[in-house]
Structure formats: C-alpha cells, structure tokens
Amino acid sequence: MSPAASGGRRPRVLVASGPVGQLSPRAGAVAMARGFAAQADVAVAGLAQGGVALGQALSEPDGDLESLSNGWVATTAQLCAVGSGAEPVEDPLAVSSAALGRLVAYALQRDVPGRVVIDLTGSCCSDAGEGLIAELATVRPQLAKVALTGVIEPGQQQDRLLGLRGIASRLGRRLGTPAERMLAVDAAIESFTGSVAPELAHAEGAGAAGGLGFAVLALGGRLVTGAALCADEVDLDRALGRADLVVTGCDSFDFGSRGGGVVAELAARCERFEVPLVVVSPVVGMSGREMRTLGVESAHPVEGGATSQEALTATALRLAQGWASRW
Numbered sequence: 001m002s003p004a005a006s007g008g009r010r011p012r013v014l015v016a017s018g019p020v021g022q023l024s025p026r027a028g029a030v031a032m033a034r035g036f037a038a039q040a041d042v043a044v045a046g047l048a049q050g051g052v053a054l055g056q057a058l059s060e061p062d063g064d065l066e067s068l069s070n071g072w073v074a075t076t077a078q079l080c081a082v083g084s085g086a087e088p089v090e091d092p093l094a095v096s097s098a099a100l101g102r103l104v105a106y107a108l109q110r111d112v113p114g115r116v117v118i119d120l121t122g123s124c125c126s127d128a129g130e131g132l133i134a135e136l137a138t139v140r141p142q143l144a145k146v147a148l149t150g151v152i153e154p155g156q157q158q159d160r161l162l163g164l165r166g167i168a169s170r171l172g173r174r175l176g177t178p179a180e181r182m183l184a185v186d187a188a189i190e191s192f193t194g195s196v197a198p199e200l201a202h203a204e205g206a207g208a209a210g211g212l213g214f215a216v217l218a219l220g221g222r223l224v225t226g227a228a229l230c231a232d233e234v235d236l237d238r239a240l241g242r243a244d245l246v247v248t249g250c251d252s253f254d255f256g257s258r259g260g261g262v263v264a265e266l267a268a269r270c271e272r273f274e275v276p277l278v279v280v281s282p283v284v285g286m287s288g289r290e291m292r293t294l295g296v297e298s299a300h301p302v303e304g305g306a307t308s309q310e311a312l313t314a315t316a317l318r319l320a321q322g323w324a325s326r327w
Helices: 003-007 025-036 051-059 098-110 130-135 137-143 167-175 179-196 208-218 226-233 236-240 260-273 288-293 309-324
Strands: 012-017 041-046 080-082 115-119 147-152 222-225 245-249 277-281 298-301
Touching: 012 025, 012 236, 012 260, 025 041, 025 051, 025 245, 025 309, 041 226, 041 236, 051 115, 051 226, 098 115, 098 130, 098 137, 130 137, 130 208, 147 208, 147 226, 167 179, 167 208, 179 208, 208 222, 222 226, 226 236, 226 260, 236 260, 245 260, 245 309, 260 277, 277 309, 288 298, 298 309
Parallel strands: 012 041, 012 245, 080 115, 115 147, 147 222, 245 277, 277 298
Antiparallel strands: none
C-alpha cells in the first residue's frame, strides 16, 4: 500500500524540472504540474545545470504556482547570477578569465547583494582564475561581504589543478600539445597559486572550469553544481521527505546524455529518500533496465514529441492517470 493510501490523504507529487525546449525550468514544471493537479497535491521547482536556464531557475517569480504548491515546499530566493566569459586567444592553454572578472566587478560596483553566484559551466578559461582575481582587486572589500558560489559542471568536484591530473595536462593531452608547453603552463599556474593561496592549489575542485575553481575557493567561496544549488535553494530535501512521486523533464534522456545534471541530481536525492523518479522528455532512448541503473523508475516521451506547455500537460495527465491506480 502506498504512503498516500495508508495515510488517508491525497498523494504528493513534486515536479522538479530542468529546461525543456524553449521552456524555462519553472515553466516546464508548471505545465507538467497541471497534469497532476486533479489527482494529487503538487509542488513545483525549477532546476538547471547552468547557462540562461540557471539564472531563470534562481530568479523566476512564483507567478501562479501558489495554487499548485499547497505550501509544502519553499520558494526560491533571489540571487545575483553572473554568466561566464573569456577572451578569445589562439592558444587554448592561455585563455584568460579577465573578462569574467570584469563582469563580476561590474555587478559588485552596481550593487552588493547578500550572495553572488558565478556560472562557470560555460567557461573555456585555462589561467586558474588569474585574470579574474586581478580584475576583482578594486572590489575585494565588497566581495568580502557576500557569500560567493561558483557553479561547476557535474563531475568536476574532484578536478585537480596541478600535475598529471591538472588542467594543463588534461587540456593539453586532449589537444595534442607538446609536453614542454604543458609543463611550462603547469609551472606558471603553480607559481601563481603559490602567491595567492598555496594551501588551496591541491584542493579537490580547484581544477574545475579551467582552474576557476581555485579562484573561487581562494576568494572564500564554495563550489557546487547548478542542480544541487537550485535544489538547496528550494529546500528540495524537505519536499522529497514528504513526496510520493517526483517528476522531472529534460531535453533528451538517452544513454549518452542520461538527462543531464538535473536528472542525475534528482536521482541521487530520490534514492536517499526512497521516492520514485519519473522522467518526461521529447527524446527517450534508453531501456527500462538501463534507466533503473541510473535511479529512474521510468521515462516517457512527450506527446507528439513536442516541447510546448500543452504537450507537457497532456503527457503529465496521462502519467497521472496511470499512477492513480497505485495511490
């Protein structure tokens, strides 16, 4: 018997979606929530891995979500999200982060928020944040007053900065760079980090985003994936502890993409709380056995392969009718 049935209450469905097509994370989540609203109490959250979708997930207003949320999940807080940038150069091992530093400095000169989130997921920098730190010299007093967070790609939490597993070695080997050039770049990075925060040069995550992980740590910040940040902002674990089902959406759910960072983050959290996770996507290319190894109960294609709100709602309505027999 399901928790909902044994408790004599309506089931609780958490719709925590990433972006789907041109729909923002929250817009996609709301569309699917409408399909479950007649069958269950529904809470909505928008999650994202990085880029424009991350800014949307962290800053979108609730709009008409209150009628769906039933008050059992927190809403997101307003944050200052700054996109990443780099100055183009011919040598991929010499890409400066100065442009990103100027963006952050400009944001802090205009306002000093309680927190600053720097999206590093699109970074192609390779200077360990030397340019970033130099450009922030004039606003270090303001920066000291804020909580700094660097958003990195999933899988970069343990990336090293120096040595054979460092950024010069990883990038250089991928590009076929001569060994002497890689060694020279690694030595230059070691010299720079030694003058800034030598105790952090060998920290896990310092090599994330071309070494920008080191810069964030050296500035007193922390590193986190975008999906984890969004989840923590809405206190997702509290919602998961009370949910009977979690539904998420993504652009593609196949063995290559595995749905991206949002699906991976949700799968890990759902496993801890022993709540089933269902994926909705316009592209589903994975067997049931494969998806269950990833912690996903099932995956369902969007009606007609479209990514409109109407198509997501229709798909969710079909899912809700199927799950109704389990509740």
